[in-house]
Amino acid sequence: MSDTILKIEQLTKRFSKRILAVDELDLEVTRGQVFGLLGPNGSGKTTTLGMILGVVSKTKGSYSWFGKGDDYRLRKNIGAILEQPNFYPFLSARQNLMVHSRIKDVRKPDLDGLLRLVGLLDRSDDPFKTYSLGMKQRLAIASAMMADPEVLIFDEPTNGLDPLGIAEIRQLILDIRDMDKTIVIASHLLDEVQKVCSHFAVLRRGKKIYSGGVQEALQATNTIAIGSDNVDVLKNVLSGCQGILHIEDRPDFIHVDVSNAWTASALNTYLVEHKVAVHFIQQKTSSLEEKFLEILRENETVSPIAQLK
Amino acid sequence: MNLRKTIELEYYKFRHYKPFLVILGLYVFCFVLSGFSIKSLLDWFLEKQKNDDILKHFIETGIPLFDFTDIWQNLGWLATIFKWIPAFVVIISVTLEYSQKTIKQNIIDGLSKREFLFSKIGLVATISAASALLLFFLGLFLGLLYSPIKGLPYIFENIEFVFAYGVEVFAFLCFALFAAFWIQKSGVTIILFLLYTACIEPITTAIIHWHYKWEVWYFPIEAINLIIRVPFQKYALEYVHDHVYWRDIVVSLGWAGIFLMLSYWLLKKRDL
Numbered sequence: 001m002s003d004t005i006l007k008i009e010q011l012t013k014r015f016s017k018r019i020l021a022v023d024e025l026d027l028e029v030t031r032g033q034v035f036g037l038l039g040p041n042g043s044g045k046t047t048t049l050g051m052i053l054g055v056v057s058k059t060k061g062s063y064s065w066f067g068k069g070d071d072y073r074l075r076k077n078i079g080a081i082l083e084q085p086n087f088y089p090f091l092s093a094r095q096n097l098m099v100h101s102r103i104k105d106v107r108k109p110d111l112d113g114l115l116r117l118v119g120l121l122d123r124s125d126d127p128f129k130t131y132s133l134g135m136k137q138r139l140a141i142a143s144a145m146m147a148d149p150e151v152l153i154f155d156e157p158t159n160g161l162d163p164l165g166i167a168e169i170r171q172l173i174l175d176i177r178d179m180d181k182t183i184v185i186a187s188h189l190l191d192e193v194q195k196v197c198s199h200f201a202v203l204r205r206g207k208k209i210y211s212g213g214v215q216e217a218l219q220a221t222n223t224i225a226i227g228s229d230n231v232d233v234l235k236n237v238l239s240g241c242q243g244i245l246h247i248e249d250r251p252d253f254i255h256v257d258v259s260n261a262w263t264a265s266a267l268n269t270y271l272v273e274h275k276v277a278v279h280f281i282q283q284k285t286s287s288l289e290e291k292f293l294e295i296l297r298e299n300e301t302v303s304p305i306a307q308l309k
Numbered sequence: 310m311n312l313r314k315t316i317e318l319e320y321y322k323f324r325h326y327k328p329f330l331v332i333l334g335l336y337v338f339c340f341v342l343s344g345f346s347i348k349s350l351l352d353w354f355l356e357k358q359k360n361d362d363i364l365k366h367f368i369e370t371g372i373p374l375f376d377f378t379d380i381w382q383n384l385g386w387l388a389t390i391f392k393w394i395p396a397f398v399v400i401i402s403v404t405l406e407y408s409q410k411t412i413k414q415n416i417i418d419g420l421s422k423r424e425f426l427f428s429k430i431g432l433v434a435t436i437s438a439a440s441a442l443l444l445f446f447l448g449l450f451l452g453l454l455y456s457p458i459k460g461l462p463y464i465f466e467n468i469e470f471v472f473a474y475g476v477e478v479f480a481f482l483c484f485a486l487f488a489a490f491w492i493q494k495s496g497v498t499i500i501l502f503l504l505y506t507a508c509i510e511p512i513t514t515a516i517i518h519w520h521y522k523w524e525v526w527y528f529p530i531e532a533i534n535l536i537i538r539v540p541f542q543k544y545a546l547e548y549v550h551d552h553v554y555w556r557d558i559v560v561s562l563g564w565a566g567i568f569l570m571l572s573y574w575l576l577k578k579r580d581l
Contacts, residue, residue: 053417055581076419086414090326102318103418143418 003031005151005182006052010061013047013206021047023206024061029151029184029199034177036193036214037186038292039203045186046083048203049155053080066150076104079144080153085136089129093120093139096128097146104147114142118172134165141172151182158192170196194218194288202295209299217291224264225253226271227280237274241267253280315428316435318420319402323432329398333436336394337443343387344447348374348455375455377463381470382540382551384448388440389537392478393503395436396485400498403429403489413581422576430569433482441475470537473553477536480561481506484529487568490575506530529568532560 008027014020022044029035037045050056052063054072065074087096094111101109115121118138123131131139137157144152157173158166173196177183187193193200194214201211222245228234231254238244238256246257258267264283271278323329351374374383406412415425448471453459485502492498514525525531535557 050580055413055416057580072416072419072421074419075417078419080417082413082417084410086410088322088326088411089409091322095321095325099318099321100418102314102321103415103420105314 004064004067005029005031005033006063006065006184007067008048008052008061008063011048011051011058011063012060013044013051013056014059021206022051025203025206025208027201027208027211029182031150031182032180033199034173034183034185034197036197036200037184037203038190038193038200039186039188041188043203044206045188045203046155047206049080049082049153049184049186053078053082053153055082076147077149078151078153079141079146079149080155081137081140081144081157082153082155084159085140087128087136087139087143090127092127093124093131093142096139097143100143100146106147109146114145117145117175118142119168134161134168137161137165137169138172141169141176145176149181151184152176153184153186155186156188157185158187158189190288190292200288202292204296204299210295214288217288218285221284221286222258222260222262223284224256224258224262224267225250225280225282225284226256226267226278227253228276228278230276234271234276234278237271237276241270255284311424312427312431315424316431319428319432323402328401332394332398336391336398339391339394340388340440340443341447343391344384344451347387375451377452377456377458377460378466379540380448380452380456381444381467382537384451385444385470385474385537386540388444388474389477389534392440392481393506395440395478396482396502397499398436399429399433399482399485400489400502401495402432403486404493404495404498407493408495410581416581423573426569426573426576429486430483433479433486436482437475437479440478441471444474445471467551469553473536473558476558476561477533480529480533480536480565483565483568484533487572490572526556527560529561529564532557532564536561 006027006029008025011022011025011027012020013022025044025048027048037048039045047056051058052065052070054070054075063070065078068074088099091099093115097109097111097114101107111124112121115124118141120135120138120142123135128136128139141154141157144154154173158169161169170192173183173185177196183196185193185197197214199211199213200217202209226234226238231249234254235247235249238247238254243259243261244256245259248255248257256267264281268278268281271281373379406415412425416422445468449464452464456463484506488502488505489495489498492501510528510530514528514531517523518525526535536553540551
């Protein structure tokens with residue numbers, strides 16, 4: 001069996017003369033990845049997912065699932081939710097899953113198991129329309145897991161949920177990842193992608209402007225955050241130290257940019273030698289947010305303000 | 310393509326949907342009630358008009374409404390009034406999939422658009438077959454109750470009207486299906502469907518026919534309504550249409566095919 005789960009080549013969607021939603025997109029997702037499709041609202045994430053799931057016709061290009069092309073039957077091996085969970089409002093969770101099992105050709109679905117996985121067992125006989133958004137989202141995940149698919153696709157899975165709901169859904173996604181599933185997540189929440197994804201691509205106006213591993217994007221920086229009870233003494237000692245390029249006073253900690261020779265522990269030793277006690281010292285890693293903004297800046301041909309004019 | 314799957318799918322979707330069960334129940338109720346009450350209604354009508362010269366004749370002989378060989382056409386014609394009720398069911402079953410976006414989810418989950426259309430055709434075919442069966446049993450029951458002639462060959466003479474009724478409902482529901490796929494909003498679809506089938510086409514064809522003297526049998530609703538022709542003239546006039554015309558069946562089924570192909574074309578062409 002091929003290790004390539006999804007391969008997208010030159011995929012393009014033009015809605016009208018003016019609106020080019022997806023522009024010659026190339027993408028590859030391999031087995032076991034948790035792939036984040038990142039981009040601001042309107043960058044073409046959902047349109048891309050719509051095309052590879054057969055609900056939006058493509059203008060140009062191709063996509064291939066499991067190295068076997070784009071036949072609709074292949075979608076039975078994909079569990080996907082686009083935008084919001086769509087179910088028959090008058091049917092209960094159980095009845096909705098039964099409808100779903102007919103489409104997936106699952107003769108004897110393990111409804112109890114699925115409902116237990118997402119924690120809906122005790123509400124499974126109530127109509128879907130009585131569910132909270134979080135419950136609807138969880139039912140959607142249960143139905144996506146129905147046919148034990150190789151790959152799951154979530155589009156903004158935590159959109160509109162409260163913090164508890166968000167935490168629940170993220171945990172669920174991590175649990176599913178541990179079942180050896182490949183997962184594709186579209187999101188505009190960087191924090192979300194950083195927390196659950198192994199790889200990501202950044203879309204902007206339908207074009208892919210970056211793709212790579214999350215770990216590589218989060219390299220260590222040359223910034224060290226230090227916290228001390230006596231900030232003035234700390235700053236004094238630091239300013240006398242060679243190899244300190246810049247000291248910035250932040251509300252929480254002091255951030256110092258250091259040359260490559262320094263690490264957090266070396267700096268700590270230096271401070272101890274100079275009789276400065278610190279209660280916090282850590283080498284900063286860049287967050288995906290910083291990386292993302294950096295990527296966007298690099299690709300900014302016209303500044304956002306100029307666009308407005 | 311798995312036909313059993315598509316029909317099962319539709320069954321699982323709507324077997325618990327109360328509005329459908331209520332509407333279909335009303336359909337059966339109206340159907341049966343009309344069969345049982347039409348005789349008393351006619352008797353009452355004749356009683357009131359007893360001074361009328363032409364109608365006086367019938368009071369003496371009675372109208373052989375439920376006599377075998379006549380009963381199938383009489384009842385079949387009567388039942389055509391109710392074919393709008395299952396049409397609403399078909400319209401709602403499609404527009405609901407659009408308003409709840411479940412059609413989109415169905416496709417994402419691995420159903421082809423063709424399979425989706427076939428699941429709806431399955432619904433239409435099932436309702437049509439059930440309607441024809443209902444007509445058959447109601448006719449059998451009323452005929453055995455009221456008909457003076459009860460021989461087996463007489464019972465099954467003119468049974469073609471039962472099949473004709475099934476075809477009429479099928480073609481009509483195919484039109485409803487197409488309207489729903491086309492317009493997608495339940496309220497608008499129902500209003501436009503009613504307007505077209507009950508006003509626009511009948512008036513248009515009437516004008517064309519009477520004013521310009523053109524033939525109008527090829528119009529969809531006209532053809533569908535012609536399948537079972539008004540039976541009652543035969544009791545008063547010599548003007549008799551006591552069989553099903555192949556032309557009407559062929560034209561109606563032709564339109565049904567066109568509606569289904571247009572539905573498929575719309576479904577294929579549009580993004581969900």
